[in-house]
Amino acid sequence: MEIIPNILVVGSMNMDLVTRAERMPAIGETISGTGFNTIPGGKGANQAVASARMGANVAFIGCVGDDVYGNTLVETLSKENINVERIEKIKDTPTGIATIIVDEKGNNSIVVVPGANALVSTERLHKSKELINWCNTIVLQLEIPLDTVIESIIEGKKKDKTIIFNPAPVQELDEKIYKYVDYLIVNEIEAKQISKVQENNHRELVESLLSMGFKNVLMTVGEQGVWFNKENSIQHIPAIKVKAVDTTAAGDSFVGAFATFLAKGLDKESAIKLAVKAASITVTRIGAQSSLPYLREI
Template identity: 65%
Template sequence: MTIKPKILVVGSINMDLVTIAKRTPTIGETIIGEDFKMIPGGKGANQAVAAARMGAEVAFIGTVGEDIYGERLIETLGNEGIDISGIAKVKNLPTGIASIIVDGKANNSIIVVPGANLMVQVENLYANMELIDWCDIIVLQLEIPLETVIECIIEGKKRGKTIIFNPAPVQSFDKSIFKYIDYLIVNEIEAKQIAETDEEDYSKLVEKLIEIGFKNVLITIGEKGVLFNEEDEIKHIPALKVNAIDTTAAGDSFVGTFVTSLGSGANKNNAVQNAVRAAAITVTRVGAQSSLPYKDEI
């Protein structure tokens, strides 16, 4: 029987304001866009939705503003079957937004205004300790305050939870927490920043991250696929060739699918393969949560 993992995501919730254009304008230039969409997003929320669509039981801890975006985003997560009891509304700050431009080559440029995401404080964790006790796996990113993420990593590990860390965007943090992290999932830029190296050999980059204290490392390298360690071997799984139209949320799709597959009993290699397939589907669709696939699609 397939295990249904219990996953807690602690992270950001944004409304993505997506503009489709043939290219990104230069400084001082105005161009005409081709389309505009408002799509639920935020790295944390995206990963939660990705996991829920893959069949996990998911709960979320985060914050939104007391505005129409916040109302819509909470409703959207609830409609995905996610436990939204850990989402707080805060005054005096708007719900987070991400302004995204997607060009004709499917590349994106993003400006994130965190807004209420800055209010995901340590107190929120302790106010929702029943969710931490409930889950098997905790998934974290860095679009919320660093001190909250660190406290969650340490507190979760004390309670025997599997910790998945996707440190995006990268910040400086105490290396003493590396030992508490079960799986580090990063892209090549984030990997170099954390390892403090310009190493271009991705296998050596995985090894470097292991040397500095991480147990399991996965580096996503876009259309080149994924590198990861399994026992004493560095493995590479290539990306699937697809007609990409928007890379937004591809990484979040990967994380949510990998975590759910792993928690459902798949070995690391199979979990990565499932995640690669999910990410490939995601880039063929526009937007963040709107592009995330369901389990029966992979």
């Protein structure tokens, strides 16, 4: 009988304002774009949808503005059968937005304006303790206040929950949480900034993070795949070769899929391989949540 895990995501919700162009503009330059879309996004919401589409029961704690974008974002998660009861609509505060430029090679540049995401407070977290009791796994990022992320990690470990932490966009972290994080998922840039090691050797970067006290490290390196620790060694799983059209949400797809397959009882390496497959599908499609695959596609 298949295990259906309960996953709690504490995180951000943004409306992505996506402009497509042949290339990125230089400073001070105006160029013509080739397309524009508004697409539901935000790292937390993306990871929640990715988990739900892989077969998890998902609940979300977050904030949006009491505006059109906020209503749309909540409705979108609800349609994915995600529990949205603990998403608060805040008056006189805009919903978070991300302005994204995607070039013809699928590369992107992103500016995030947090809006209501900045109000996902520890007080709001404590009002939602029933969800911490309910879940098996807590998934976290850094588009909400760091204090709330730290409190989520500590409260989760008190209840013996699996903590999956994707520290993006990266910032200075509190060392006291390292030992409470079960799985740290970073890209190469984040790994360098957290470890303060500017080493280009992927194996050594993972080792440096493990030496800081993290139990399990998964470092994604785009089209080169994923490096991770297994027992007493550092191992590599290659990416699947595809033609990328938009790399937006590839990392979120990986995180959500990995969290779900791990919570279903798969071993770490098997969960990584399936998450790599999910991310490879994501980059062949345009947008954030619109690009996330379903379990039947994996």
